[in-house]
Amino acid sequence: MSSCLLLITDTTLRLADHPALVRAGESGAPVIPLYVHDDDGGDDWTLGGAARWWLGRSLAVFQDALEGIGSRLIIRKGDAAAEVAALAAETGAETLFLTRSYDRHGRAREAALKRMAAAEGLTLKRYGGHLLFEPDTIATQKGDPYTVFSPFWRACLKEKPPKPPLDAPKALAGPVTWPDSLTVADLDLAPKPVDWAAGLRGTWTPGEGGALARADAFIVDSLASYKKHRDRPDLAHTSALSPHIRFGEISTRTLWHRAQEAMLRNESLEASAEHFTRELGWREFSYHLLYHFPDLADAPLRTNFTAFPWRQGQSAELTAWQKGRTGFPIIDAGMRQLWRTGWMHNRVRMIVASFLVKELLWHWRDGEAWFWDTLVDADPASNAASWQWAAGCGADAAPYFRIFNPILQGEKFDPEGAYVRTYVPELAHMPPEFIHKPWEAPALVLSAAGVTLGDTYPAPMVDRKQARDRALKAFEEVKTAQTA
Template identity: 50%
Template sequence: MTVLVWFRRDLRLSDNPALQAALATGEAIVPVYVHDNNEAGDWRPGGASRWWLHGSLSALDADLRQRSDAGGLVLRSGRAEAVIPALAAETGARTVVWNRRYEPWAVARDGALKAALRADGLEARSFNGALLAEPAKFFNKTGGPYQVFTPFWRALRAAARPPAFAPAPDRLEIAGGVAGEALDDWALRPTRPDWAGGLREAWTPGEAGAAARLAAFTQKAVFAYADTRNVPGVTGTSRLSPHLHFGEVGPWQVWRAALAAGESMHGDPLQRGVETFLSEVGWREFSAHLLYHFPTLPNAALKPEFDRMPWQDDAAGLAAWQAGRTGYPIVDAGMRELWATGWMHNRVRMIVASFLIKDLMVDWRRGEAWFWDTLVDADLASNSASWQWVAGSGADAAPYFRVFNPVSQGQTFDPEGTYVKRWVPELARMPKALIHAPWTATTAQLDAAGVRLGRDYPRPLVDHAEARQRALAAYAEVRGKDAAAT
């Protein structure tokens, strides 16, 4: 007898509830990953996500083989509704286990699959390996889903009870002789052109890479997180988001590690940096709960009136934004970091999103789609909730009349121009007083910095002050009030 362990967004061996349940049966396991290009419809993984998935699956297979002489991860492609029952019959499995996903199509598919397996006489069990609380059981005082982060976070923080850590097993009994497909045949990595060089340099997909990054962050950076998380020119954030998205580390592992760091270094698990960091883990959780309760979140404004916004069909502006050629250095630095590494600092994500939505008046869904294709941590819940937050149309949204000024944001959070100089090297010789607004420099200052506006670096696509007024007028029309006077 065997137990089928269906890996999905839980590509790890430690703290994996489904794997632990399978091992508790004492039967040999069949670890499987099913690749279905069509399961998510329009939200199938983008290029950067596919690159990461290849590395993560390869790492998981190696981790399994290190613990067994019989085999590793079985790869199958197709519709999970057909692949999983067929593989169970092929291997004689009487039990199928997996960790839950919370995207709308996954919820529907998994429910139908569980019912079908049970109808065939198999035991089908699912577990929570991705979140701190089950969205279907976590409600506000009126019995509805939370739509404001602060009360959500207070309730989650008060209810948090980390379960005991389940380490990765030293040995695994894996059923041998189960044929699988070759990972390379799935063509998840780019070939020509190979645009992934920066991703390879920046990241190590897999459980070991996640553990190393978590350890490095909790040894030092977490304690200053409250002060440095908004400064893109320093290593002040955890960069755990892609590892969490692919389940190479679980949220409880991150939670325990952060609290333990505060206790060991400061004798205070509630140390300010630790608490601020945990609240960001809470925002990830909040986003997942929103998507679960509001499945149209990626495509439609949570506040319907915002779908009446008079968006501009600005193909040239969108292309300049995507390429990091807007003429606003902090925006361009962020977009170039994204293209090079598949990641962008969170403060800068807010700045570039505000610029696209409110300076260029381009529909937030166009930015969401670009991030979806280019981010290694492209998570449907976090991506859609965050874009709607900036647009003012989502839950707990920033006030719609808040329009980030890309110049003052750069001056505040990158005062030395460190971040801009790294990602916009043509401005490296600009003095820090001018680097966030090079068009204000004199001809002599531009000459001294070796910058010719319009050739070496573009002039601004729009005048921010004018663009801000245009955005406020549009929002006021949609909201039926004078937003500009707010």
């Protein structure tokens, strides 16, 4: 019997609830899982450093998981269509199984695979698995894509609920003779020239096992308090599952059903479970936007923002923001958490983004690019959609006059300053009433805390009132241009 090929991408690194993998196994043909590393083109979809680190670890774990069910992962580098065609000719494979993609690069890859399959007589079978609802199934009454979240999510919830997740296969038949393969090390995904990933290694356990363990811990320990405390960066009440979801180590369908099951077991979890699934909906919304607006990472959805006077390019101010040296403690804590762990609490992401694009008037694309390079969960849909939201130029965008106050946000969501103390240790001895605004502390308080503004900790890099007035003026001009 001829074998079949199973194309693995960086969003399908799991055995459980992997429809393409399961259906390939059910075909009865020997299955050859293939990962083609094709991100060396220098395009804007090339993985950032933190994501490359995660990919290397996750690939190794997935490779071990396949070996545990009697299979292997064949690794190649280059153009996906060319490598699939070569491997099909080498092995006599007649069918290609793959998981649907939604970003610009993934869709171009699928189009090339489809053309290659037609030319080579290869049967191509494509499955979902990355989203709860396919983008071409959710539309307004006019047939247009939704650009506001709430009606989008209501429309999703009117659909049939996502099907139960598929169990991981216990075995996957392979060919008698396996083709040659590169190793994960050959892909050169490790940080270089200096190994800066110690904080990532100490924070995360990439791979399907780590994803399932984190999901279990969240459901048991944190789901009950999720709705109440999810905005508190000083408390561990978010799921922190985003990098596992981004690399397909756990499916959103699995998380959806685990939340529903928890709610059925305990009715008191209903509000938090619904809120958690709503957050899955925000990810879903971002992917639907990316599918319908492929240039989401490049161009504002609100075209009047094309001429907005954003500041651009590397400068001392942008570097201060990137390194967490702005003089605003909650912002600096967030940026340092990002640098150390490859992740940032979602509430803080909104605060640091608002500061960059509204108080500094820096281009949202520069913020998006920094997050793309430093986040382990850097996701082509969520990253772009969220930055456009923060900048006011995207779908369901934050109003132009909504500018997060970093002092008030810190006092509300990090009331004792525990989050700031963790990531900005030079402020560790500041009392709670001044930790989010050390410049207002009396000299004796600063001295007792060992803080010298402008020396041990930066003074605020901008006058917030002037920055806010400048931002409101610029955004008001855009609003006027839009209505003229």
